[in-house]
Amino acid sequence: MFMVSYEKGKLSQNTLVIRKKTTALPPVLIKKIPSKRPKEERPVIQVKNLVKKYDDTFAVNKISFEVKKGEIFGILGPNGAGKTTTLEIIETILSKTEGKVLVDGLDIDIYQNQIKSLIGIQLQTAGFYPNLTLVEQLELFADIYNVNIKPLAVLKTVNLVDKAKSRVDQLSGGQKQRFSIATTLVADPTIIFLDEPTTGLDPQARRNLWEMILDLKKKGKTIVLTTHYMDEAEQLCDRVAIMDAGKILEINTAENFIKELLARGFKKEQSTLGASLEDVFLDLTGKNWRD
Amino acid sequence: MTRNLRQYFGFFTTSFKSLLRTPTAWVIGFIFPIIFILLFGFISNNTIIKVNVGLLKDDSSVYTTLKDSLQGAKIFNIVEAQNYDELEKKLQNADLDGIVRIENDSQITLVSNANKPENVSAIKESLDKINNELTFSKYKISQRVYSINSSQINSRQSRYIDFVMPGIIGYALMSAAIFGVAYSFLTLRKENVLKRLFAAPTNTTAFILGQSTSRLLFILIQNIALVLTSILLFNFNARNGLAGFSQMFVVIIIGLLVFLSFGYVIAGIAKSDDTVAPIANLIVIPQLILGGTFFPVSSLPEWLAFIAKLMPVYSFNEAVRKITVDGFNLIDYPVFSNVIYLIMWGVVGYFAASKVFKIR
DSSP states (O other), rough: OOOOOOOOOOOOOOOOOOOOOOOOOOOOSSSSOOOOOTTTTTTTTEEEEEEEEOOOOOOOEEEEEOOOTTTTEEEEETSSSSHHHHHHHHHSSSSEEEEEEETTTTTTOOOOOHHHHHHEEEEETOOOTTOOOOHHHHHHHHHHTTOOOOHHHHHHHHTOGOOOOOOOGOOHHHHHHHHHHHHHHHHHOEEEEETTTTTTTHHHHHHHHHHHHHHHHHTTEEEEEEOOOOOHHHHHOEEEEEETTTEEEEEEEEEHHHHHHHHTTTOOOSSSSSSOHHHHHHHOOOSSSSO | OOOHHHHHHHHHHHHHHHHHHHHHHIIIIIHHHHHHHHHHEEEHHGOOOOEEEEEEOOOSSHHHHHHHHHHHHHSSEEEEOOOHHOOOOOOOSOOOOOEEEEEETEEEEEEETTTOOOHHHHHHHHHHHHEEEEEEOTTTEEEEEOOOOOSSSOOOOHHHHHHHHHHHHHHHHHHHHHHHHHHHHHHHHHHHHHHHHSSSSSOHHHHHHHHHHHHHHHHHHHHHHHHHHHHHHHHHOOOOOOHHHHHHHHHHHHHHHHHHHHHHHHHOOOOOOHHHHHEEEEHHHHHHHSSSSSSOGGGGGGHHHHHTTTHHHHHHHHHHHHHTTTTTTTTTTTHHHHHHHHHHHHHHHHHHHHHHHHOO
16 A cells, blocks of 8 residues: 655636726716806707607607796607607607707707706606615615605605505505606606606596696796696696607697687587586595595 | 715615515525425435546456446446546546556556545445456455545545535526526516616616625525535535635635626526526526536536536536535635636626627
8 A cells, every 4th residue: 555646737827808898988077068048048958850760660750849947848649649759868768860959958969877867757667676665766766866865755745655665566556656756856856757647547646646746846846748638738737749640740838729729710519517527526536545 | 986886785785685575586596405405415315426436448358347347336437548647637636536457467456535435445345346256366456545635534424415515506506696687687677677777877887786796695695504504404514624615605606606697698688588488497407407416427428428517517516526525625726627617607608798788
């Protein structure tokens, strides 16, 4: 019996080269784009000849409009008119094909991150991180926006304090919509986008949401919303753009739209009753939140 | 910078909390592996691990008799070679427990691994038996003990649980990393969570790093729990004790980083739930079956063993077993070479992920 030892094997030195990926960052914001008009008068949103093309179809076809500071601006139109596409381009979520869009004087092509910090977005189809409570969701958004908030105070503005420890999938449709709006308020934005905020809600929830939106306006926020409910536009919007097939047909106040139509000799069959079925419904069921 | 750092910690804690509350993350990373550990732990005591014997090829009739007898014993996995150095190298790497050679037409020599006395005595027993049966009485058996320059000699019997535990850890972290990343990103995309998060000024790097590191920590905790369970229930042991365990966890972290990249590749390729499962299974199942998880690759036919040895989980299993079963250290060639191979898979994985993975 004898022992043999061996030399440890030597391994040739391998060199791993890891290339650092460089992403093009937008230039640092030094000064805002100069505007000829003084700040107060300058529109908060300026859209000029905006085009969004998918293959051969125009989702948005050369539209232009402006949104004034502190107003509620409605984009009204049937499904597929291009409302959401327009909104998402302004929100810097979607890329545009052509045109120029300024948000608070900032070009959406360059200042995407600055714009995202200025605006609050309620998406038509938003999802939230799974398995988190509402408070935890809001804390995550506070981290993203780098702001300090009191989650319960934010939930109070949308009347969801008693759901603070619930998860999003445990909420009803109206509660989800309100929570979605709560997430837009985290960074105290100056401009708020609401994409069909009341679709699928019961009459009570709609009316209460309207009150919430009007409250936000009172706080000096500029609000852009889309809807296909005429009564909603009439109740909420200072000005309305009517959109169809990717084009804006006309922009006016609801009152002027109606006046112009009547001036053209339009006559509607008058209801002999002074109330609608919805009025009856609300009278019977009350105006309180149902969820 | 501080803003991105705050986002990173935000995503890290969010994702970690979410993982803790996701039942499937526990099933894949903890419950399934625990079931395997219990199954194999309770049946392991009677299970024989094959003893690896190297035979130096020879054209004498004695060689044929020798080979036939060893094969007949069924507990040996026989590796034949023309070249003694080749066998000796395998012995040094503890891929063989002993080498049997016929010398000068008169002597059968056994060179063996001192760390595996139980396996060596099995070889010796068989050789004695063969010698009695051999009509050529002139053959004598001599034995030489080959001491491997690794840990102290431990006479503890190596049991199936000691073999299978590293494999189960490999399986657990591979499936948890691959399925976990692929499914969670697909869900986040499909449920429009990514759309909502990136409508806010979310930094992509902070988001991906927060996601990845929280998952890494989560799976690491699961693996620690698995190892503790197997220590408590089945006395799973690593050679060199704590030093062995801590080196094992270094390999575990490297393995996790590698398999996370595979998850990102699948999340990039698969467009729906229906495609995630087939693609992920295509990567996980062959490795689970062939990569040396439950039985040694050496028991496979040669061509299949060749394929198995290309798999990243094989290198992972090998690296861990060389530490826990054979007592090598990270810097020793048998461990180091496998870790390097594993890292090369990681480089490939992250390169592919950077090409196919998109946030939206």
